[in-house]
Amino acid sequence: MLRFENLGKRYADRVIFEGLSYRAGPGCIALNDDSGSGKTTLLGMLAGTIPADCGDVWIDGHLHRDAPAEAKSALAFIPDDCLPDSLQTGRAYLEQVALERKTSVGRDVLDLAERFGLTPHLEKRFEQMSFGTRKKVFLTAAVIGNAKVVIADEPVAGLDANARGVLVELFGILAERRVVFFSSYDAAFTQACKAQTITFADLNA
Numbered sequence: 001m002l003r004f005e006n007l008g009k010r011y012a013d014r015v016i017f018e019g020l021s022y023r024a025g026p027g028c029i030a031l032n033d034d035s036g037s038g039k040t041t042l043l044g045m046l047a048g049t050i051p052a053d054c055g056d057v058w059i060d061g062h063l064h065r066d067a068p069a070e071a072k073s074a075l076a077f078i079p080d081d082c083l084p085d086s087l088q089t090g091r092a093y094l095e096q097v098a099l100e101r102k103t104s105v106g107r108d109v110l111d112l113a114e115r116f117g118l119t120p121h122l123e124k125r126f127e128q129m130s131f132g133t134r135k136k137v138f139l140t141a142a143v144i145g146n147a148k149v150v151i152a153d154e155p156v157a158g159l160d161a162n163a164r165g166v167l168v169e170l171f172g173i174l175a176e177r178r179v180v181f182f183s184s185y186d187a188a189f190t191q192a193c194k195a196q197t198i199t200f201a202d203l204n205a
Contacts (some may be wrong), residue, residue: 009045030183030198032198043153046151048075049079081133082138123135150180150181152180
């Protein structure tokens with residue numbers, strides 16, 4: 001479902017990483033490496049928001065380079081900042097994601113929003129939300145449609161204890177049939193998700 005080969009990225013004369021390759025089927029995979037190692041850059045490249053200098057990424061069999069629309073429709077991405085249009089409301093964002101995935105905001109989505117404690121905040125604009133609330137909106141959007149690959153950058157950051165528990169359960173359910181690939185420094189959260197932990201060394205193997 002998720003596959004990448006020979007990925008490389010540099011900024012000016014600084015090589016961030018090169019020759020990264022990996023493939024994964026359903027399950028939770030946690031990328032845990034040193035700060036500044038390039039985790040956010042790699043996840044952005046997998047999600048198609050940061051261009052790769054070399055290499056290829058496939059999302060559910062769709063090559064990003066040749067079929068970007070198909071790859072995007074099979075992907076749910078939770079970035080670190082979770083700040084799209086600052087004037088957009090949480091509800092409008094969920095509806096936008098549903099439109100992009102050719103579906104609607106169903107009862108399951110609204111139930112998840114309620115469990116996250118998000119319902120009272122859905123009419124707020126993103127600029128009015130706390131960091132954790134913005135994160136919850138993006139995590140809720142991950143269940144819209146049938147995205148086969150979920151990529152999340154520090155998904156537990158900013159969440160309260162109740163939301164952490166909801167997220168552990170959510171990732172467990174998603175991982176039964178989808179790839180959940182996330183970065184995290186939180187060992188307790190990673191263990192609770194029963195995630196396979198990898199580092200950049202494993203991607204260079």
